[in-house]
Amino acid sequence: MARVLLIEDDPNVRNALTLALKGRDHEVESAASGEEGLERLTRFAADVVVLDLMLPGIDGFEVCRRIRATTSTSIVMLSARGDDFDVVGGLEAGADDYVVKPVRPQVLEARIRAVLRRTNGVPSPVETYGALCVDRASLTVSRDGRRVALPPMELRLLLHLSAAPGQVFSRQQLLESVWEHDYLGDSRLVDACVQRLRAKIEDMPAEPRYVQTVRGFGYRFGPV
Amino acid sequence: MARVLLIEDDPNVRNALTLALKGRDHEVESAASGEEGLERLTRFAADVVVLDLMLPGIDGFEVCRRIRATTSTSIVMLSARGDDFDVVGGLEAGADDYVVKPVRPQVLEARIRAVLRRTNGVPSPVETYGALCVDRASLTVSRDGRRVALPPMELRLLLHLSAAPGQVFSRQQLLESVWEHDYLGDSRLVDACVQRLRAKIEDMPAEPRYVQTVRGFGYRFGPV
DNA sequence: CGTGCCATGTCATGAACGTGTAATAGCTTT
DNA sequence: AAAGCTATTACACGTTCATGACATGGCACG
Numbered sequence: 001m002a003r004v005l006l007i008e009d010d011p012n013v014r015n016a017l018t019l020a021l022k023g024r025d026h027e028v029e030s031a032a033s034g035e036e037g038l039e040r041l042t043r044f045a046a047d048v049v050v051l052d053l054m055l056p057g058i059d060g061f062e063v064c065r066r067i068r069a070t071t072s073t074s075i076v077m078l079s080a081r082g083d084d085f086d087v088v089g090g091l092e093a094g095a096d097d098y099v100v101k102p103v104r105p106q107v108l109e110a111r112i113r114a115v116l117r118r119t120n121g122v123p124s125p126v127e128t129y130g131a132l133c134v135d136r137a138s139l140t141v142s143r144d145g146r147r148v149a150l151p152p153m154e155l156r157l158l159l160h161l162s163a164a165p166g167q168v169f170s171r172q173q174l175l176e177s178v179w180e181h182d183y184l185g186d187s188r189l190v191d192a193c194v195q196r197l198r199a200k201i202e203d204m205p206a207e208p209r210y211v212q213t214v215r216g217f218g219y220r221f222g223p224v
Numbered sequence: 225m226a227r228v229l230l231i232e233d234d235p236n237v238r239n240a241l242t243l244a245l246k247g248r249d250h251e252v253e254s255a256a257s258g259e260e261g262l263e264r265l266t267r268f269a270a271d272v273v274v275l276d277l278m279l280p281g282i283d284g285f286e287v288c289r290r291i292r293a294t295t296s297t298s299i300v301m302l303s304a305r306g307d308d309f310d311v312v313g314g315l316e317a318g319a320d321d322y323v324v325k326p327v328r329p330q331v332l333e334a335r336i337r338a339v340l341r342r343t344n345g346v347p348s349p350v351e352t353y354g355a356l357c358v359d360r361a362s363l364t365v366s367r368d369g370r371r372v373a374l375p376p377m378e379l380r381l382l383l384h385l386s387a388a389p390g391q392v393f394s395r396q397q398l399l400e401s402v403w404e405h406d407y408l409g410d411s412r413l414v415d416a417c418v419q420r421l422r423a424k425i426e427d428m429p430a431e432p433r434y435v436q437t438v439r440g441f442g443y444r445f446g447p448v
Numbered sequence: 449c450g451t452g453c454c455a456t457g458t459c460a461t462g463a464a465c466g467t468g469t470a471a472t473a474g475c476t477t478t
Numbered sequence: 479a480a481a482g483c484t485a486t487t488a489c490a491c492g493t494t495c496a497t498g499a500c501a502t503g504g505c506a507c508g
């Protein structure tokens with residue numbers, strides 16, 4: 001029914017879950033480490049990733065973030081303990097659900113189904129520009145897979161600019177459409193907001209990659 | 225592995241089964257009468273109810289019907305005699321299985337597992353988000369396995385938000401779809417309802433995990 | 449019919465946060 | 479070199495939200 005990528009270092013658990021999920025008509029690929037999992041994911045279009053937290057090399061949280069950085073694949077985390085730190089951290093890292101080991105295969109499968117029901121039902125309109133991810137449904141922005149918290153005006157500005165990549169907007173246009181200011185006035189307000197936005201989403205604010213200045217005209221959302 | 229509510233008036237049987245099930249890693253609550261059992265069920269989100277038929281006060285059939293009226297919890301009936309009337313009546317009243325006393329604990333446990341296997345195979349419309357469970361059929365909500373009683377408006381709000389996890393809803397949208405208010409007005413009504421809902425479902429209402437504020441825009445159901 | 453409880457909507461308060469403005473520094477073009 | 483444009487930073491005001499108290503109204507129960 002679904003394409004599942006299982007990232008789990010314990011061979012016993014890995015085999016058991018693989019068999020159980022295959023027995024329920026899922027297509028399963030497995031990986032024994034985070035690196036291997038990320039590599040598989042580039043060739044295997046999984047619907048959902050089942051991700052163990054305790055992994056050799058890069059840990060589950062980091063894997064989770066990296067997956068989220070590039071795809072919207074659902075993630076079900078798997079952990080030996082249900083301690084709050086893990087749960088909170090896991091969900092913050094972008095997991096869709098969190099299951100505590102030991103887990104019965106049918107429970108895991110029910111979780112997978114629930115997650116897929118949720119995410120497949122309403123695919124969220126997420127736009128990716130390089131390392132920047134803009135989700136217009138949840139109004140969240142992430143850079144390199146890490147969530148960036150944006151205040152309202154900066155977020156509105158980014159949403160407006162990124163809706164038409166490449167198009168140049170004058171300050172006046174932005175004041176009208178983003179700020180809904182009707183009066184005409186020379187104000188550096190837009191500039192200030194752009195600076196603050198850049199400080200949060202750009203790697204090198206001095207040489208912005210996403211929100212670019214068009215001298216004498218206004219601003220534009222990358223690409224280059 | 226499972227959460228079992230045992231409704232049985234005979235103290236000997238009750239204690240014996242409770243101990244046996246606990247010894248096999250189940251979480252067990254017990255009640256000595258139908259009334260008590262129904263009351264427990266409002267606070268204990270059982271996976272399965274083991275229900276004796278001969279009870280003081282309201283009898284097992286009636287308890288069974290009342291449970292079925294509100295929840296989709298599995299029910300295993302327990303009876304002193306195996307006469308056909310009871311079996312047929314029990315299953316008609318909505319029981320999932322029927323066991324005849326005296327019953328050896330391991331047999332009862334096997335039945336419980338079987339019932340859960342069956343019902344898990346066809347997942348009821350229950351959505352689990354972290355520690356929060358929303359059952360859209362019975363309109364019940366539980367947190368960490370404990371039932372949370374929600375007033376109508378708070379429940380409607382939660383159902384609406386959780387139907388589209390991650391999606392941000394403005395206050396105005398919520399007023400229209402949840403309250404069915406058509407007028408436009410600046411009202412803190414939504415805020416108040418969110419606040420009351422949080423107090424009931426969040427571990428730390430000040431740092432909500434499920435119903436999140438998106439400053440300047442509205443609210444969203446996590447996990448994001 | 450009366451009473452009491454609970455849910456709901458409104459309001460006041462306070463704190464946290466974001467925003468607009470302004471002043472200064474830096475850079476580009478003429 | 480000067481003028482024009484933009485970057486950067488700082489600060490104070492205003493907005494927004496959380497929180498808790500209060501009044502209303504419906505519903506169940508006596």
